[in-house]
Amino acid sequence: MNTQTAELSPPRMFRRWFAFLGGGCAWTYHLLTIYVIGEFGCVSGFDRHVYAGISAVAWLLIIASVIALVPAIAATWIGYVDARRDAREEENPYEEGGRYLSSFGWPLNAVFTMIIFVESLPVFGYLGGC
Amino acid sequence: MNPSAEKNRQRFTRTWQTPPGIAGWIAEVNNRPLGIRYMVTSLAFFLVAVVLAMVMRTQLAVPDNNLLTPDTYNRVFTMHGSTMLYLFAVPFIEGLGLYLIPLFIGSRDVAFPRFTNFGYWMYLFGGLTMYASIFTGQVPDAGWTAYTPLSGPRFSDMGLDFWLLGLSMVEIGGIGAAVEIVVTILKLRTPGMGIQHMPILVWSYLAAGVMILFGFTPLLLATLLLELERSLGFRFFDVHAGGNSLLWQHLFWFFGHPEVYIIFLPATGVLSTIIPVLTGRRLVAYNLVIVAIMVTAFVSFGLWTHHMFTAGLPDLPMLFFTAASFMIALASGIQVFAWIATFWGSRPPYTVPMLFILGFFFVFVNGGLTGVMVATMPFDWQVHDTNFVVAHFHHVLIGGAVFPFLAGMYHWLPKFSGRLAGEKCGRIGFGLIFIGFNFTFVPMYIIGLLGMRRRVFTYPEELGVGTLNFISTLGAYSLGSGFAVVLLGLIWSAWRGRLAADNPWNGATLEWSTPSPPHASGFQRPPVARDRYPLWLEPPQDALQSELTRAADGLDHRPVSWRATLVTDVTNGIPQAVQYLPGSTLLPFFTAVAILGVFISVLLKNFIAAIALTLLVLGLFGRWLTIDPDLPREEADAFAERMQLPLLSSGTRTVGWWGMLGMIAILFTVLAALIYGYFYLRLYSDEWPQMGLPLPGLAGSLPAYGLLVASGVVQFFNMRARMRGDRRFLLRGMAAVVILGAAFTSGELWNLANMPFSPKTNAYGSIFFTLNGFVLLTVLAGVLLMGGALMRMLLLEEPVDTPRLQLWLQNSELFWFFAVAAGLVAFVTTYLAPRIL
Numbered sequence: 001m002n003t004q005t006a007e008l009s010p011p012r013m014f015r016r017w018f019a020f021l022g023g024g025c026a027w028t029y030h031l032l033t034i035y036v037i038g039e040f041g042c043v044s045g046f047d048r049h050v051y052a053g054i055s056a057v058a059w060l061l062i063i064a065s066v067i068a069l070v071p072a073i074a075a076t077w078i079g080y081v082d083a084r085r086d087a088r089e090e091e092n093p094y095e096e097g098g099r100y101l102s103s104f105g106w107p108l109n110a111v112f113t114m115i116i117f118v119e120s121l122p123v124f125g126y127l128g129g130c
Numbered sequence: 131m132n133p134s135a136e137k138n139r140q141r142f143t144r145t146w147q148t149p150p151g152i153a154g155w156i157a158e159v160n161n162r163p164l165g166i167r168y169m170v171t172s173l174a175f176f177l178v179a180v181v182l183a184m185v186m187r188t189q190l191a192v193p194d195n196n197l198l199t200p201d202t203y204n205r206v207f208t209m210h211g212s213t214m215l216y217l218f219a220v221p222f223i224e225g226l227g228l229y230l231i232p233l234f235i236g237s238r239d240v241a242f243p244r245f246t247n248f249g250y251w252m253y254l255f256g257g258l259t260m261y262a263s264i265f266t267g268q269v270p271d272a273g274w275t276a277y278t279p280l281s282g283p284r285f286s287d288m289g290l291d292f293w294l295l296g297l298s299m300v301e302i303g304g305i306g307a308a309v310e311i312v313v314t315i316l317k318l319r320t321p322g323m324g325i326q327h328m329p330i331l332v333w334s335y336l337a338a339g340v341m342i343l344f345g346f347t348p349l350l351l352a353t354l355l356l357e358l359e360r361s362l363g364f365r366f367f368d369v370h371a372g373g374n375s376l377l378w379q380h381l382f383w384f385f386g387h388p389e390v391y392i393i394f395l396p397a398t399g400v401l402s403t404i405i406p407v408l409t410g411r412r413l414v415a416y417n418l419v420i421v422a423i424m425v426t427a428f429v430s431f432g433l434w435t436h437h438m439f440t441a442g443l444p445d446l447p448m449l450f451f452t453a454a455s456f457m458i459a460l461a462s463g464i465q466v467f468a469w470i471a472t473f474w475g476s477r478p479p480y481t482v483p484m485l486f487i488l489g490f491f492f493v494f495v496n497g498g499l500t501g502v503m504v505a506t507m508p509f510d511w512q513v514h515d516t517n518f519v520v521a522h523f524h525h526v527l528i529g530g531a532v533f534p535f536l537a538g539m540y541h542w543l544p545k546f547s548g549r550l551a552g553e554k555c556g557r558i559g560f561g562l563i564f565i566g567f568n569f570t571f572v573p574m575y576i577i578g579l580l581g582m583r584r585r586v587f588t589y590p591e592e593l594g595v596g597t598l599n600f601i602s603t604l605g606a607y608s609l610g611s612g613f614a615v616v617l618l619g620l621i622w623s624a625w626r627g628r629l630a631a632d633n634p635w636n637g638a639t640l641e642w643s644t645p646s647p648p649h650a651s652g653f654q655r656p657p658v659a660r661d662r663y664p665l666w667l668e669p670p671q672d673a674l675q676s677e678l679t680r681a682a683d684g685l686d687h688r689p690v691s692w693r694a695t696l697v698t699d700v701t702n703g704i705p706q707a708v709q710y711l712p713g714s715t716l717l718p719f720f721t722a723v724a725i726l727g728v729f730i731s732v733l734l735k736n737f738i739a740a741i742a743l744t745l746l747v748l749g750l751f752g753r754w755l756t757i758d759p760d761l762p763r764e765e766a767d768a769f770a771e772r773m774q775l776p777l778l779s780s781g782t783r784t785v786g787w788w789g790m791l792g793m794i795a796i797l798f799t800v801l802a803a804l805i806y807g808y809f810y811l812r813l814y815s816d817e818w819p820q821m822g823l824p825l826p827g828l829a830g831s832l833p834a835y836g837l838l839v840a841s842g843v844v845q846f847f848n849m850r851a852r853m854r855g856d857r858r859f860l861l862r863g864m865a866a867v868v869i870l871g872a873a874f875t876s877g878e879l880w881n882l883a884n885m886p887f888s889p890k891t892n893a894y895g896s897i898f899f900t901l902n903g904f905v906l907l908t909v910l911a912g913v914l915l916m917g918g919a920l921m922r923m924l925l926l927e928e929p930v931d932t933p934r935l936q937l938w939l940q941n942s943e944l945f946w947f948f949a950v951a952a953g954l955v956a957f958v959t960t961y962l963a964p965r966i967l
Contacts, residue, residue, distance in 0.1 A: 013701075038446050094704065097324030098702065122446060
């Protein structure tokens with residue numbers, strides 16, 4: 001049984017799965033973080049601290065959103081690059097599933113990137129405080 | 131066929147058959163009979179809930195009605211909602227999944243057959259516990275959401291304890307079934323079924339299964355916390371002792387919103403399966419539909435606070451949830467348009483499933499649009515807690531789930547029973563349901579906008595909603611009658627309907643390649659599947675096909691004296707190993723009975739009996755874990771030679787390893803929810819610790835946690851010793867871990883016993899003890915696991931690389947690393963954070 005060809009090296013397997021799930025994981029981090037910063041920051045009065053006209057809570061939310069966008073965009077890009085490389089290479093039926101992770105993953109991650117961006121927008125209506 | 135081969139086939143058939151008699155029925159582990167059992171039980175609960183709904187609507191038919199007292203009405207709507215959401219919707223989905231998923235993926239059974247049996251009994255006992263409250267005259271009355279303080283000890287009677295404990299049992303069964311489904315889909319797919327070839331139904335169940343793991347666990351924790359408050363005087367939610375009622379709402383809705391998508395996603399999978407069969411075409415935009423499923427699965431966890439828009443939380447964080455709520459509507463829209471595109475230009479037959487699908491489009495889209503409305507804060511502030519919301523969620527749940535599932539019942543009845551469902555009865559039933567539904571719930575939008583609140587037992591005539599309520603009640607009678615007609619029709623058809631062919635609809639997926647109903651083993655020879663629609667396409671004839679066919683042929687009516695299925699890799703569906711599957715046993719049933727005993731003891735406040743029965747439960751679980759596969763040596767060797775695959779393996783090639791990963795995911799979620807609860811209570815307290823309590827001392831805790839960290843370091847070296855097969859080092863190292871773990875447990879117990887406060891002092895005390903108690907229990911469980919592995923090594927004297935031992939060691943390792951990490955997080959949270967933040 002030719003199982004070896006189905007078992008990619010760990011770094012390559014990680015890259016494929018990151019290209020598939022990276023956006024979703026980035027979104028999860030983003031939503032939970034902005035919720036915690038939002039409720040905990042606003043209730044504790046942390047928004048009273050203002051820097052360059054923007055409250056500390058708003059700054060944290062912006063930073064958290066930028067941090068979330070990085071892996072989401074990276075997962076989209078890696079998936080796209082890998083999908084294009086796979087399209088140029090000869091088909092390997094033993095690795096079809098892995099290729100699918102990349103070719104399917106990048107549109108999925110693009111959607112998550114868009115969602116992260118949209119969910120970040122409300123902060124711009126509350127830059128001065130909660 | 132030669133006599134020897136025929137004899138083997140008969141032995142193979144016998145191996146998969148259920149043992150006879152009542153004991154055999156109780157001990158059943160095959161997924162299909164248990165799936166049927168889940169579905170039948172859930173439909174029975176469904177009918178009870180429908181009757182309760184009729185009673186409610188009769189009370190609301192006219193203004194100022196006094197058919198029911200306010201108290202009775204509260205109990206009726208509580209049981210209606212609880213039954214529909216906890217005892218019907220998810221168990222039905224799980225039953226359908228347990229039946230269909232192995233057939234869809236070409237597996238002979240699910241990953242943990244004994245756990246399927248256990249899960250069913252837990253579900254049944256949990257549901258019966260909830261309803262047993264009737265015999266005490268104290269039926270639960272706090273709604274299916276059981277908000278505190280209404281559900282707390284001050285305002286609710288014993289009925290809530292029945293509710294909490296019954297629900298906990300149902301949740302345990304549900305979470306177990308989810309682990310089954312996820313691991314089965316990831317590891318037991320038939321040769322060739324890579325991730326790109328998984329049918330949409332399988333994707334939807336995979337998503338729902340993972341969602342259950344992370345979504346149900348907070349509710350399980352919340353119900354246990356509330357029961358601790360009610361039975362033992364903890365103060366998590368008691369505002370007079372520093373607790374916070376909103377903490378319950380957060381924990382509840384973190385479950386509650388994903389719950390509705392857990393119900394919805396498999397229903398969409400059903401539609402995505404039936405529509406191609408009706409149209410004779412492949413589903414349009416398969417990839418986009420999976421995008422929609424994945425987006426829904428993730429984003430559904432980011433909506434929960436939209437149920438709390440009127441709770442007084444700050445506007446800014448609420449807006450994030452509004453944005454997320456809008457985004458998830460896009461995902462649902464993608465699926466709807468994919469289905470419409472699949473239908474476009476085709477001429478599907480207007481059979482009963484088609485009627486229910488059309489009904490789904492009308493009702494669900496209506497409900498989805500009103501969902502976007504209530505996701506907008508200012509609008510929600512007006513309609514929250516009115517009948518508008520009741521109308522919305524019935525549209526999305528009945529339209530989005532019940533209609534597709536009824537379509538599915540008609541579609542798959544031939545597979546379940548070998549008989550076709552009667553069309554006439556189905557059409558009559560559909561007509562009654564569709565007309566009844568719209569007359570029941572469309573007026574409710576108007577009633578709600580006119581100001582009638584929900585969960586009120588009557589309303590004054592001056593409100594001017596009497597006529598609309600009357601129409602709604604008539605609609606409800608039609609709806610209830612329709613459900614009765616449909617279900618009775620299905621029962622009749624299953625018993626006396628026309629005999630069905632194996633594939634009466636020319637379906638494309640693997641379940642239609644089996645007889646109707648399937649053999650006890652499901653697949654006597656696993657199929658090879660290299661397409662999303664394997665029955666519609668001939669596979670390519672290449673080297674991979676030959677290899678996969680060889681693996682499948684190896685399992686053709688084999689093995690004959692034990693149960694087995696193939697394990698394939700997660701991504702590409704390439705065979706990796708043969709998985710032994712246990713046969714029928716009464717152990718799961720006795721374990722469920724013992725757990726029921728624990729919960730009844732808690733209900734009766736007999737905590738000594740509860741502790742004794744808990745020890746029995748641990749013993750029974752330990753017995754499960756220590757039963758080794760009993761493979762006849764000669765047959766096993768010949769089989770392994772033929773298959774060229776390991777029969778017993780370890781690591782990621784076994785379902786056991788993945789099951790441990792699932793267990794850790796559950797425990798991680800509990801830990802995360804407890805940490806969240808700690809900081810949430812901290813956030814809304816003026817001082818921390820509350821009420822001037824002293825900070826917990828480090829003098830006792832530092833040494834104890836130091837021992838725990840040391841055990842983690844030792845375990846790291848144990849892991850390396852396992853990898854190189856160093857038995858001597860392992861024995862000493864594992865003994866050291868057991869000793870260090872036991873020492874930590876004793877030390878921290880002594881610490882907690884000497885704290886200047888107790889769990890009943892205030893909310894701070896409650897969360898402090900609960901969080902540290904969770905760590906103690908986790909470490910104790912780790913000590914037992916590690917001790918068990920050590921005993922095995924000492925008693926059996928197996929080489930370290932024996933697969934079964936390796937699996938034990940790997941699983942114990944994983945668990946121990948989690949326990950140490952959990953301990954560190956709890957230590958930082960409870961001992962260090964109050965000193966810094």
